[in-house]
Amino acid sequence: MSSTGESSSSVLLSGNEAIAQGAREAGVGVATGYPGTPSTEILEALVRSDPDRDVYVEWSSNEKVAIDVALGAAIGGTRALVTMKHVGLNVASDTFMTAAYTGVRAGLVVVSADDPGMHSSQNEQDNRFVARFAGVPLLEPSDSAEARDLTVAAFEIAERFDTPVLLRTTTRIAHARALVSVRPARRPDRGGFRRDRPKYVMLPGFARQRRIVLLDRLAALAEYAETSPLQRVELGDLSVGVITSSIAYQYVREALPEASVLKLGLTHPLPARLIRDFCSRVERVLVVEELDPYLEDQIRALGIAVEGKRFFARAGELGPDSVRAGLRLAGAVAETAAPAAQQSPPTTPRPPLLCPGCPHVVPFLALRQLGAVVTGDIGCYTLAASAPLEAMDSCVAMGSSIGMAIGVRRSGGASAPVVAAIGDSTFMHAGIPALVDAVTNGTDLTVLILDNGTTAMTGGQAQPGTGSTIRGDPSTRIDLAALCLALGARSAEVVDPYDVAATHRALEKAVASSGVSVVITDRPCVEAPVKVRDTPFAVVAERCIACQLCMNLGCPSIVWDGGLYEGRRRVRIDASTCTGCAVCAQLCPTEAMVPLTGTAAGDGR
Amino acid sequence: MGARSGSVLVVGVGGQGVVLSSAVAADAARRCGFDVKQSEVHGMSQRGGVVTSHLRYGDAVHSPLIAAGEADAIVALEWNEALRALPALRPGGTLIVSVERILPPSAFLDRLHGALRYPPIAVDLLRGTVPDVRACDATAVAARAGDRRAMNTVLLGVLSRVMPFSETAWDDAIVANVPPKALGANRAAFAAGRALQADDARRALARLARSDEGGDARRAAASLEIVDAWCKGEMCGICVRSCPEYCLGFDAEATAVRVTRADACTACGLCELLCPDFAIVVHPAVPA
Ligand SMILES: Cc1ncc(C[n+]2csc(CCOP(=O)(O)OP(=O)(O)O)c2C)c(N)n1
Ligand code: SF4
Ligand code: SF4
Numbered sequence: 066m067s068s069t070g071e072s073s074s075s076v077l078l079s080g081n082e083a084i085a086q087g088a089r090e091a092g093v094g095v096a097t098g099y100p101g102t103p104s105t106e107i108l109e110a111l112v113r114s115d116p117d118r119d120v121y122v123e124w125s126s127n128e129k130v131a132i133d134v135a136l137g138a139a140i141g142g143t144r145a146l147v148t149m150k151h152v153g154l155n156v157a158s159d160t161f162m163t164a165a166y167t168g169v170r171a172g173l174v175v176v177s178a179d180d181p182g183m184h185s186s187q188n189e190q191d192n193r194f195v196a197r198f199a200g201v202p203l204l205e206p207s208d209s210a211e212a213r214d215l216t217v218a219a220f221e222i223a224e225r226f227d228t229p230v231l232l233r234t235t236t237r238i239a240h241a242r243a244l245v246s247v248r249p250a251r252r253p254d255r256g257g258f259r260r261d262r263p264k265y266v267m268l269p270g271f272a273r274q275r276r277i278v279l280l281d282r283l284a285a286l287a288e289y290a291e292t293s294p295l296q297r298v299e300l301g302d303l304s305v306g307v308i309t310s311s312i313a314y315q316y317v318r319e320a321l322p323e324a325s326v327l328k329l330g331l332t333h334p335l336p337a338r339l340i341r342d343f344c345s346r347v348e349r350v351l352v353v354e355e356l357d358p359y360l361e362d363q364i365r366a367l368g369i370a371v372e373g374k375r376f377f378a379r380a381g382e383l384g385p386d387s388v389r390a391g392l393r394l395a396g397a398v399a400e401t402a403a404p405a406a407q408q409s410p411p412t413t414p415r416p417p418l419l420c421p422g423c424p425h426v427v428p429f430l431a432l433r434q435l436g437a438v439v440t441g442d443i444g445c446y447t448l449a450a451s452a453p454l455e456a457m458d459s460c461v462a463m464g465s466s467i468g469m470a471i472g473v474r475r476s477g478g479a480s481a482p483v484v485a486a487i488g489d490s491t492f493m494h495a496g497i498p499a500l501v502d503a504v505t506n507g508t509d510l511t512v513l514i515l516d517n518g519t520t521a522m523t524g525g526q527a528q529p530g531t532g533s534t535i536r537g538d539p540s541t542r543i544d545l546a547a548l549c550l551a552l553g554a555r556s557a558e559v560v561d562p563y564d565v566a567a568t569h570r571a572l573e574k575a576v577a578s579s580g581v582s583v584v585i586t587d588r589p590c591v592e593a594p595v596k597v598r599d600t601p602f603a604v605v606a607e608r609c610i611a612c613q614l615c616m617n618l619g620c621p622s623i624v625w626d627g628g629l630y631e632g633r634r635r636v637r638i639d640a641s642t643c644t645g646c647a648v649c650a651q652l653c654p655t656e657a658m659v660p661l662t663g664t665a666a667g668d669g670r
Numbered sequence: 671m672g673a674r675s676g677s678v679l680v681v682g683v684g685g686q687g688v689v690l691s692s693a694v695a696a697d698a699a700r701r702c703g704f705d706v707k708q709s710e711v712h713g714m715s716q717r718g719g720v721v722t723s724h725l726r727y728g729d730a731v732h733s734p735l736i737a738a739g740e741a742d743a744i745v746a747l748e749w750n751e752a753l754r755a756l757p758a759l760r761p762g763g764t765l766i767v768s769v770e771r772i773l774p775p776s777a778f779l780d781r782l783h784g785a786l787r788y789p790p791i792a793v794d795l796l797r798g799t800v801p802d803v804r805a806c807d808a809t810a811v812a813a814r815a816g817d818r819r820a821m822n823t824v825l826l827g828v829l830s831r832v833m834p835f836s837e838t839a840w841d842d843a844i845v846a847n848v849p850p851k852a853l854g855a856n857r858a859a860f861a862a863g864r865a866l867q868a869d870d871a872r873r874a875l876a877r878l879a880r881s882d883e884g885g886d887a888r889r890a891a892a893s894l895e896i897v898d899a900w901c902k903g904e905m906c907g908i909c910v911r912s913c914p915e916y917c918l919g920f921d922a923e924a925t926a927v928r929v930t931r932a933d934a935c936t937a938c939g940l941c942e943l944l945c946p947d948f949a950i951v952v953h954p955a956v957p958a
Contacts (some may be wrong), residue, residue: 077700077708103711113906184711208734241709241734242696315732385737407739407756407799413788415683415750415774418718434911452779549929612938613914614783621718624773626785631954632889633936634784654912654940 072473078245080238083209084176085110086247087216089120091172094143094253096122097131097495100523101150102185103239104178108148109526119252124535126528127463127494128153132175136229139173140265142256145218151179151192152462154280156495158195166227166275167198167265168282171256172223172230175201175217179235181355182382185522186461187443189381191356196231196333200279202286203231203333204295205311209243215330218295226282226289231333235355237382287334288566295330296339305397306347308340308360308371313353316388322397324413335363344369350397351376355383377468419448421622422597422644424517424588427562429456430617431569432486432513435576438479442466442496444488445521445590453619457486464495471499471508482576486513490528490543497552503581504553511575512554512583515562516545517590525593533594541663545585555580562586565651591644599645600660602638608657609635615658623649675728677736678829679858681755682747683772684718687736687809687822690847691745694826695800697843698835699727711732720751722948743827743832747808748772749791756800766828768821769793770806780934781915782889791878804868807874815862823848827863837840890955892937899936900949907952909941 078086082105089095098108114120121138125131128149140623147159154177161175179197180186196203206212212234219230246616263271263595290296306325307317307428314328327343329335344350352373353360361373375392392398419426429449432439433456441447441457442465448458453650459469470485487496492514503510520526527533532542552576555578558573568586575582604627611633615623622643627635638649640661648656675679678695689710696708710723717791724736740760746752746767759765777787793805806828808821815824823844830840840860848856864913918941919930926949929935937954 077696077706217683236707236711236736240711241707242693243707243731243734244700244705289829311785312734317736318732384735385733389737407759409756410753410789412750412754413774413777415720416776417684418775420717433916448717453775546855571887603678610938610940613936614780614912614940616775616781617914619775621775625778625784626773632784633939634786654943 068215070252075244075246077242078209078213079106079240080206080209080212080234080248081106081178081240082110083245084232084234085114085214086245087213088174088220089250091217091220092144092251092253093120093146094171095135095138096120096146096148096262097125097134098148098176099125099128099131099153100520100526101153101156101178102523103180103234103236104148104150104176105154105523105526106239107146107176108535111146114250118249118536122535124528125581126529128157130162132157133166135175135217136160136167136169136175138168138613139169139171140167141258142171144172144251146174146176148176149163149178149602150160150186151177151190152179152186152188154192154195156189156463158199159231161195161201162199162386163267163272165201166267166272166279166602168227168275168278168660169223169229170227170259171254174219174223174232175231176232176234178239179233179356181235183477184236187460188658189356191359192231193332193359194357196233196550199231199331200227200283201231202226202331202563203233204330205233205332206238206330207311207314208238209241210245211330212238213245213247215295222289226286228282228286233311235312246532274294283334287336290331290334290336293336296336297326297328297330298339298343298632299326299328300346301325303346304348305567306343307351307353307661308343308350308364308593309353310360311355313355313383313388316383316385317353317392320392321413324397325469327341329360332360336358337367340364340367341369344371351392351397353377353383353388353391396599400601412448416451417448418621419445419619420591421620422646423641424562424586424590424592425449425515426454426618426620427565427568427648428513428515428572428584428586429454429486430565431572432456432484434569435482435572437482437484437576440469440483440485442485442487442491443522444491444515445517445593446486447516449486453617462495463491464499467503467510467512470510470512471503471506474508474510482509482511484513484576486515487518488521489514489518489530492531492545493543497548500549500552500581502552509579510581511572512549512581513572514545514549514583514585516585516587519590519593521590521593525590527594531594540571546583549583549585553581554583557583557585559585559587562588563646563648591646597644600662601640601643601645602647602650603656603661604636604638605657605659606635606637610655610657612653612654614652618649622648674724674837676730676742676833677724677740678743678745678833679736679741679755679758680723680725680745680747681751682721682822683751684721686721686747687819688721688747691822691826692720692725694823694840694843694847695829695833696725696727697847698758698833699725701839701842702835703845707731720754722755742916743829745829747822747825750789755791757774759800762802763800764802764804764832765796766825767793768825769805769878770807770809770821771878782891782934784889791875793875803818804866806863806883807861810874811862811866812855812859815855816856817852817859820852820855820859823856823859824863824866827860828866829850830864832859879892889936891933892935892952892954893932894929894935894941895951895953896927897949900947901926902947903927906946908944908946912940912944914940917936
C-alpha cells in the first residue's frame with residue numbers, strides 16, 4: 066500500500082468529480098464506463114486527476130462490456146469502478162445479477178446515475194430496486210462530500226463482504242457542486258489473479274452453491290447495516306420523525322431543521338432494528354424519498370405504520386418546493402401564506418436544438434421528403450423528431466431502431482419505405498446484433514448510420530469510430546462501411562451530408578433496393594472533438610423571396626429579422642453562430658445565401 | 671436574507687457561459703469562507719436549450735436548489751430567459767439582465783401570419799413588478815472591454831455590487847476558473863460591469879425594436895390552380911419536394927399534383943417558380 070500522506074484540503078467538486086476523487090483515494094486500478102448523462106464526468110475527472118496513468122481508464126463500447134471489464138479487473142486483483150447512467154444498468158444487468166453470485170475479490174463499485182425528472186433521459190426508472198433484485202449492497206450519497214466518502218466506503222464494503230456494490234446517485238448529486246475534503250490519491254494495489262473455478266464458473270452446480278453464499282452474505286450485510294457509520298440518527302423534535310436518503314435528505318433538513326431524521330446512506334439491505342428503534346422514539350413517521358416508494362414499502366412490510374407517497378409525488382424530481390409542500394400537506398410544517406411569487410409573463414419555449422451546421426440535418430430532411438417511416442434511436446439526431454424536421458417516428462432504447470424497423474416491416478403495416486436511423490456510437494453500442502438479425506433473416510431494410518465521429522449528445526466522448534481513446538491516445542478506427550459489408554449488408558454507401566443532392570439520391574436509391582442497404586453520412590460533429598467554423602454565410606436581402614424553405618432546416622443561425630417580402634418574413638443569418646456548412650445555400654431557390662467574405666452584402670449584426 | 675446566506679440564479683441559453691459564471695460566483699463565495707452548493711443540469715439542455723444554475727451560500731447549506739421566490743438575485747444572460755426565471759426571485763430581489771435576444775426556431779413557427787413568438791423587451795414595464803432591474807447590453811460592454819464573448823463576466827461585475835464577496839475573492843475566482851488566454855478580457859469585462867452605474871441598454875433596445883418592424887402581417891391561405899394536362903405528376907414532383915409547407919402531394923394515380931394542406935399555403939410562389947411546365951398558378955388571398 067502506497068499511502069502518500071494524510072493531509073486533507075477542502076475543494077468545490079461536483080458529485081461526479083467527488084466519486085472520481087473517492088475512487089482515486091481508494092486506489093482504484095481499472096475504471097470503465099459508457100457515457101450517459103448524468104454519469105459521464107466521472108471517468109473524465111478520473112483521467113484529469115491521473116496524469117501519471119496509474120489507473121487504466123476506458124470508454125467501453127457499451128455498459129455490458131464495461132461491467133465485464135471491471136469484474137475481470139476485480140477478479141484479477143485490482144479495485145475497479147464502472148460508471149453508467151440508470152438505463153445503462155439495464156444493459157449491464159446480465160453480468161450484474163450474476164456478479165452478485167461470483168463475488169469480486171478486489172473491490173468492484175458500480176455507479177448508477179439516475180435521472181429523476183428525465184432531464185436527459187428516456188425514462189426515470191428507480192435503480193434502487195436493482196440492488197434489491199440482485200442482492201447487492203446499495204449506497205446513496207446526498208451531496209458531493211458524501212459522494213467521496215461513500216465511494217471510499219463502497220470499496221471497503223465490496224472487499225469485506227466479497228460483493229459488487231451499487232453506488233446510486235441522481236442528477237442533483239452528480240451535477241451539484243459542494244465542498245469536499247480531499248486526500249491524496251493512492252496508487253492501485255495489484256493483488257494478482259487467483260484461480261477459483263467454483264467461485265467464478267457459474268455452471269449450475271457451482272451457481273447453486275453461490276446462491277447460498279449470496280443469501281448468507283445478505284444476512285451479514287443486514288447486520289452490518291444496523292451499526293454502519295453510513296446510517297445517521299439526528300434526534301430533535303420527537304413529534305415527527307423523517308426517514309430519508311439521497312438528495313431528499315437535504316430538502317428535509319432545509320424545511321424541517323428541528324425534526325428528528327433517520328438518514329440512510331446504506332439503503333440495501335435496510336437496518337430493520339435501527340428503523341424500528343427510530344420509529345418507536347417519535348410520535349409519527351414520514352418517509353421522504355424521490356421516485357418510487359422503495360423505503361416506504363419495505364418499512365411498511367416490517368409492520369410499521371409510515372406515511373410517504375400520500376404526500377410526495379412518485380413522478381419527477383423532488384425539490385425544496387415540493388418537499389415543503391408535501392410536509393405542509395402532511396401537517397408537519399405550519400401552513401404559511403406562501404409569499405406572492407412573481408408570475409412569469411408569456412415566454413418562448415426553447416427546446417434543445419441541432420447546432421448550426423449539424424451534419425444530422427440533411428439526411429432527415431431527405432427522409433421527410435421521401436415520406437419514410439423512420440424508426441429512430443438515441444443521440445443528438447433524436448432532435449430530428451421535433452419541429453421543423455419532424456422526421457423520426459420512434460425512439461425507445463439504445464440500438465432499438467434497427468430491430469424495430471425489422472418489426473415494422475414484418476408487421477406489413479407500413480406502405481412507405483422503412484428506414485432505421487442510428488448514430489455511430491449507438492450503432493457500436495447495440496446496433497450491430499440487430500443488423501446481423503436483418504441480414505440473416507432476409508429483411509429488406511435501409512439503415513442510416515449517422516457517422517459524426519463522436520458521442521455528441523453526452524458531450525463528445527471518443528467511441529470506436531473516433532480513432533482515439535479516452536486519454537486521447539490514437540487507436541484503431543473501426544471502418545463502418547467495411548463492417549456493415551462484412552456483416553452481409555448488400556450495400557454501404559458513404560455520403561457527405563453537407564451535399565444535399567447526393568444525400569437525397571443515396572437514400573432514394575437505398576430504399577428502392579432489396580436486402581439490407583446501409584447509408585453512412587460522414588461528417589464530423591461541429592462541436593466535438595474540434596469546433597468546426599468555416600466562413601459564415603449571409604443573406605442578400607433583396608434576393609430573399611421569403612419562401613421559408615431554408616427555415617425547414619431548423620438551423621438556429623437563420624432568423625426572421627430581415628424585413629418583409631410581399632408580407633412574408635425575410636430571413637437573416639447570424640454570422641456569429643453560422644458554421645458555414647452551405648446547406649441553406651443549396652436549398653435557396655434564388656441563391657440569396659452567399660459566403661460572408663470581407664465585403665459581402667449581408668450583415669452579421 | 672442577511673449577509674450570512676444568500677442565493678443567485680444564473681440563467682441563459684446553451685453556449686452562453688451560464689455554468690462558468692456560476693462557478694466563478696461559487697468560488698468567490700467559498701473564498702469568503704461560506705459553505706456553498708451549486709446545481710445545474712448538463713446534457714440535453716446544452717444543445718441551444720435553456721441552461722440554469724443555482725448557487726446557494728451561507729454558514730451551512732443543505733439544498734443545492736433555490737426554492738421558488740427565494741433567489742436574492744437573478745443573473746440573466748438573455749431576455750426571454752430572464753422572464754422565464756422570474757418566479758424564482760424573492761420580493762425585493764435584484765434582476766440583472768442583458769438585453770440580449772436569442773431567437774429560437776420555435777419563434778418562427780407561425781409562417782402564415784409571420785407573427786414572431788418572442789416577448790417584447792420592455793425593461794420599464796418590468797420595473798412595475800420588479801423594482802430592482804439592472805439592465806445593460808452586456809455584449810456591447812464586453813466588446814468594448816476586448817471580447818464580446820465575455821458578456822457573462824460583465825454581468826458578474828454587476829452582480830458583485832449586490833453580493834457580500836470581496837473584490838479580491840472575485841478576482842481570484844476569475845483567475846482560477848477562466849482559461850488563461852481569455853483572462854485579460856474577462857478581468858476587463860468584470861471591471862466594466864462593476865463600474866456600470868445606470869442602465870446601459872438604450873441603444874440595444876432601439877436596435878432590437880428596429881429589427882422587429884413590420885412583423886405580424888395578418889394573411890390568409892392562398893389558393894392554387896393546377897393544370898392537370900400539363901403536370902407530369904410523380905415523374906417530376908419538383909414542387910412536391912420543394913414546397914416549404916409540405917402542402918402538395920399526388921392524386922391516386924400519381925399522374926398529377928394535388929393540394930394536401932391547403933390551410934398551410936403562404937403563397938410564397940415557389941411551386942409556380944420551379945414548375946418546368948408552368949402547370950401551377952398561385953393566387954394569393956386578399957388580406958383578411
Ligand atoms: C443504455 C444507454 N446508455 C447511454 C445513454 C446515453 N446516451 C444517449 S445518446 C448516446 C450516444 C449518442 O451518440 P451517437 O449515437 O454517436 O449520436 P450523436 O449524439 O453523436 O449524434 C448516449 C451515450 C442512453 N440513453 N442509454
Ligand atoms: S453537438 Fe454535434 S451532433 Fe450534436 S447537434 Fe451539435 S453538431 Fe449535431
Ligand atoms: S450555412 Fe446556413 S445552414 Fe449552415 S450553419 Fe450557416 S446559416 Fe445554418
